[in-house]
Amino acid sequence: MDELLKILNNVKPGVDFEHEENIMEDEIIDSFDIVTLVSMINDEFDIEITPADLVPENFKSAKTIYNMIERLQNEV
Amino acid sequence: MLINSIQFILFIIILLLIYKIMPKKYKWTVLLIASYIFYFLNSSKLIAFILVSTISIYFVAIKMQKIDEKAKIQAKNIEDKEEKKKLKNKAKKKKKIVLAVGIIFNLAILVFLKYSGFIAGSLNTILHINLPIFKFILPLGISYYTLQAISYIVDVYRGKVEADKNIARVALFVAYFPQLVQGPIGRYDELANQLYNPHEITFKNLTYGSELMLWGYFKKMVIADRVAMYVNGVFADYANYSGPIIIMAIIGYTLQIYAEFSGGIDIVRGASQMFGIELVENFKRPFYSKSVDEFWRRWNITLGTWLKDYVFYPVSLSKVTLKLTNFSRKIFKTSYFAKIVPISLPLLCVWLGNGFWHGSGLKYIVYGLYYYAIMMLGKIFEPVGKKIISLLKINVEAWSYKLWQMLRTCGFVCIGMLIFRAENLNAAIQMFKSIFNVHNLERIFNGEAFLIGGMTIADIVVLIIATVIFIGISIAKEHGKNIRESFAKQNLAFRWVILYGLIFAIIVFGAYGQGYNPQSFIYGQF
Structure with missing residues (x-):
């Protein structure tokens, strides 16, 4: 989780991501930031986020992003 | 059959009656048959294109689902994680190929009908060759339903929705008549169930739907079609105008396209609401951006x-x-x-x-x-x-x-x-330049500048009043007011005065073409 928070703060400094509950829908991270965010997450966690994963439900909070990462890591 | 014609209103009334009396199980088939009749009345033989698109996406979606199901069954018998991963990737690749075929096939139809003339013309100019240039009549709403069709197969590929096993249901999703003319571009997960589930024709939906339609007609016929006279007058003869007249024509066109496109969407959303089917919003007061x-x-x-x-x-x-x-x-x-x-x-x-x-x-x-x-x-x-x-x-x-x-x-x-x-890129550049090249300023002072394209003083007065109403409603909506709910709470007498006023305004102040023909929609030509 710490690595993810570090990435999020890198993409959008100055946001309290630990407590944000609507990151994508409130456009705290817009579609432009998503490209950088996904690339960094892919590299850090060795997963492949696809367009199907880019839905608001997965990007509500740091926790939901982390859940998505775990799901993709465990996916066979 | 334009959506701003008497025929369309009659079509909706008859359809509402049939939809109401039809047993629940068959209600959606009424919408399907109506959509195809609507399509045939508008595009006759070109109905074949929408049919071909529907059949193609139906089979593409089913094929992708079968690949998935087969891979899942095979995976059950495999213990090794790596092997399972390999199998999954293999299935994914197969699905990708099927999806690509579906997308390319549908895009190819669109490109061939809509862009082949432009592509051939450009190649002729660049390569100095002599390819024949075809100009096809476009099937109704091809740019809308193609995008909708593609979204369906991509969503099935992504696992967002399941492939529909009933081709008639896919056909209704692609051809649902209100959204064919100029959108909105629907998504399967939001629209499909609404279309297939039976709805009761309720008083509330009839009232809200018809009010939204009336508002759409008002925007289209009183505002857009009226300001279009001025806009067409200036754009057709732009070399003779400059400065403020060009600016007024550009602002006028912006008003025209907004009133017309959003008005058209209001008409189709209102028509759909009467059947209990909510189409998504396509505009959210864009000029507040x-x-x-x-x-x-x-x-x-x-x-x-x-x-x-x-x-x-x-x-x-x-x-x-x-x-x-x-x-x-x-x-x-x-x-x-x-x-x-x-x-x-x-x-x-x-x-x-x-x-x-x-x-x-x-x-x-x-x-x-x-x-x-x-x-x-x-x-x-x-x-x-x-x-x-x-x-x-x-x-x-x-x-x-x-x-x-x-x-x-x-x-x-x-x-x-x-x-x-603008007619073409060169005309756009010339018009932009002439904004800064002001001459014949006396036209502004003697009022000539406002009476272009057959506009009269009465037209200008009607246009200003209607636009003020339009802006007023937009401001109220932007501040969170639900106009139709608030209107429903008013006394009956007041509501009838307003509704009759709107109908009266559309009939009397609506700008009509020759012989009172309704004018077509700019976004309806896509």
Whole structure:
């Protein structure tokens, strides 16, 4: 989780991501930031986020992003 | 059958009666048959194209689902994780090929019918060859239903929705008549169940739906068709006009297209609501936008979200863009540019797609690239803008600053509309130049400048009053007021006065074509 928070703060400094509950829908991270965010997450966690994963439900909070990462890591 | 014709209203009334008396089980088939009758009345033999598209996406979706199901059954018998992964990747590859065939097939029909003339013409000019140039009559709503068809198979590929086993249901999703004329572009997960579930015809839906339709007719016939007279007059003879007249024509066209497109959407959303089917909003007061980016999130919303979900994200997550992202992170480290460079490619695809979707011709490519340039420059200079704001201690929350942002956005949008409306790119450039070349100023003072294209003083008065009402309603909605709910709470006498007033305004003040023919829709030609 710490690595993810570090990435999020890198993409959008100055946001309290630990407590944000609507990151994508409130456009705290817009579609432009998503490209950088996904690339960094892919590299850090060795997963492949696809367009199907880019839905608001997965990007509500740091926790939901982390859940998505775990799901993709465990996916066979 | 135009949606602003008496025939369309009669069509809706008859359909409502049939839908009401039909047993629940068959209600959706009424909508399917009606949609195909509507299509045939508009495009006759060209109905074959929508049929072919429907059949193709039906089989593509079923095939992808079968690949998935087969892989799942096979995976059950495999213990090894790596083997399972291999199997999954193999199935994914197969699905990708099937999906690609589906997309290419549907796009090929659209490209052939809509762009082959432009492509052949361009090749003839560039390569000095002599390819034949065909000009086809476009099947109704091909640009809308093709995008909708593609979204369905992509959503099945992504596992967002399941492939529908009933081809008639897929046919209704693709051809549902209200959205064929000019959108909104629906999504299977939002629309399909609404279409297939039986709905009761309720008094509330009938009232709300017909009110929305009336409001749409008012915008289309009283505002858009009237201001169109002035706009057409200036654009047809632009060489004779300059300065304020050109500016008025550009603003007039912006008003025309907004009133017409949003009015048309209100008509079809209202018609659909009467059957209990809610179509998504396509406009959210776009002229309140404080940036061009925001404008496109409020204007033709369903096209924007379609391009985001099916062009921007796939291109953003493509290997090429991810490589570009890594490269730019290495070069620019954590600087702002590390974020800007990677989005340049997906954004270019989105805006080229937007331009092409609007039409075939150089001006549409320029139209798309114009917005691409604004978006990219806006992003590149964002830090500079923030620094200037902080240096000059500008209060960004002040209403005057927000007003400036809105006016600036309007200015950019109006220039875009000029490119879109002008006969060709050269005419757009000439018109833009002539804004700054003011002559014949006396036309303004003697009133001649306002009476172009057959406009009379009465037309101008009606247009101003109608536009003020339009803006007033928009302001109320922007401030969170639900107009129809608030209207429903008013006394019966007041409601009838307003409704009769609206009907009266449409009949008396609606601008009609020759012989009181209804005028077609700009966005209905796509």
